[in-house]
Amino acid sequence: MTLESMPPSKAYRLLEPGPIVLVTTAQGGRPNVMTMGFHMMIQHSPPLIGCIIGSWDHSHRALRSTGECVLAVPTVDLAKTVVDIGNCSGSEVDKFERFGLTPRPAEKVAAPLIAECLANIECRVADDSMVATYNLFILEAVAISIDPERTERRTLHHRGDGTFAVDGRILDLRERMVKWRYLQD
């Protein structure tokens, strides 16, 4: 895998389509990863992301104490791993080891990147005031790295029940999006 930087302001290009993502954290030097389907962009600039990480998730404590995580975007080749990661807990197993994921040092946070993913979005918690009520963390994207060399770029969209829609063809309607042209830069 090679890594190429992308401005954090481009996080919406990766997350607005709604792919299932992997969330990495590192507490006391110990990396962990979970699967997350409840997330959205909140604003373009600064790039804020809302995500739900349950208080029952091992990652919840790590995120609260470190204030940092990485949202890694997997593609279809990792589908089974994505499901299996969501079905065990970091309190019991080292998921990076169990699932053969390669942690790579991030640029701005302690949480690791996942070498096997298409893109990695480094995030810091920007607002935790909704965590107590909804387990809703508001993150700010502070760095993004992508793998420009990988050919498999089809992401997965979890339909909530263990079935996933895989990206099919890409429709290009950019010329109709006159009001939001600046988002195409």
Add this chain to the structure above:
Amino acid sequence: MTLESMPPSKAYRLLEPGPIVLVTTAQGGRPNVMTMGFHMMIQHSPPLIGCIIGSWDHSHRALRSTGECVLAVPTVDLAKTVVDIGNCSGSEVDKFERFGLTPRPAEKVAAPLIAECLANIECRVADDSMVATYNLFILEAVAISIDPERTERRTLHHRGDGTFAVDGRILDLRERMVKWRYLQD
């Protein structure tokens, strides 16, 4: 179009995959519709949905004053309309008329369903405390209707720049999702 009811608790089956959606409102009996890409599930039960509707959007005022909206899920056949709806304002045009959309009475809210969509999720505002800070509305799904007869069921995932990933093949990994079996009911 025929309409079939689906429990509101199943909203995640429609929204967790991250499709672009249409949001309808009705203020003073006047229906309006906008395109929305920033939304997520917040919890399964009761079914809470987070969505960003900018204070600059005509629908923002309608949603604040009525507390009701419908999230309609379009499919690929409506792609151009989805983009065009997002590029004009209900303050200037009757978008149902301009785009040939058929409003249908909803079961529990005043906002209309869109007959041309795959599914319609009727929602009430459950929490508007984050609206001032982030334009973030927390909605509760109170009714869902789907069109079981339509053959085109591929939804659209906005990549943020006017390009869309269309649903491709469906991967069925339900047998691996042991921890969350109850979500498959």
